[in-house]
Amino acid sequence: SGWFVFGRLADVIGRRWVGVAGLIAGAxxxxxYYRTSWLLAAFAGxxxxxxxxxxxxxxxxxxxxxxAVRATAKSWITGAGIVGAMIGLAFVGAASERVGxxxxxxxxxxxVPALLSPLLLLLPEGKGMNLERWDLPGRGAEQRAQDRAGxxxxxxxxxxxxxxxRPV
Numbered sequence: 001s002g003w004f005v006f007g008r009l010a011d012v013i014g015r016r017w018v019g020v021a022g023l024i025a026g027a028x029x030x031x032x033y034y035r036t037s038w039l040l041a042a043f044a045g046x047x048x049x050x051x052x053x054x055x056x057x058x059x060x061x062x063x064x065x066x067x068a069v070r071a072t073a074k075s076w077i078t079g080a081g082i083v084g085a086m087i088g089l090a091f092v093g094a095a096s097e098r099v100g101x102x103x104x105x106x107x108x109x110x111x112v113p114a115l116l117s118p119l120l121l122l123l124p125e126g127k128g129m130n131l132e133r134w135d136l137p138g139r140g141a142e143q144r145a146q147d148r149a150g151x152x153x154x155x156x157x158x159x160x161x162x163x164x165x166r167p168v
Contacts, residue, residue, distance in 0.1 A: 002051030009052075014127040015059045020117040022052025027114035034103040056120070057081075063126030 010018040029045035036042050057077065065073040088109055096105040 002048035003055060005048075006052035006055040010055050010059055011127065014125045015056045015063070016120045016123055016125055018052050019056030019060070019120045022049050022054075022056060023113045023117035023120075025049035026053060027110045030110035031107050034107050060120075060123060060126050063129050064124060 006018050006022065009021075026046065026049035029042060029049050033039065033042035033046055061074050061077045062070060091109055092102060092105045095108075096102045099105050099108065
């Protein structure tokens with residue numbers, strides 16, 4: 001159900017804010033998981049919050065890059081997530097004896113994304129963007145900025161006829 005809730009919220013309040021909320025809720029849910037006897041409810045909270053992060057990252061990863069490099073960008077985003085997960089596992093393994101156990105290390109690590117979550121607000125907002133604008137020939141940076149400003153005000157982006165398809 002988190003996918004549906006956060007998906008709708010991302011369309012209403014924006015992808016960046018959903019990502020921030022998901023990261024903070026995820027940290028809170030992980031802390032709750034390791035500090036309660038209600039494991040099923042706490043785990044459901046972890047899964048619910050993770051879906052918010054996934055919705056935000058997937059939407060932003062798709063919307064912020066032109067079609068020509070979108071798959072490459074998503075590959076780098078996915079790769080960064082995998083490397084981050086590997087570093088996290090290594091940290092937990094190395095630090096668990098020093099900090100008082102695996103649970104303490106995981107809880108310490110879970111707080112880091114929540115603390116860094118405001119950095120998502122530095123990204124452009126993808127809500128209401130017209131993805132076709134990236135693919136229009138002759139669209140410069142100034143025109144794209146005007147499209148984004150119009151999208152924030154609810155003004156539809158400039159629509160031009162079908163782009164010319166040229167053989168490679």
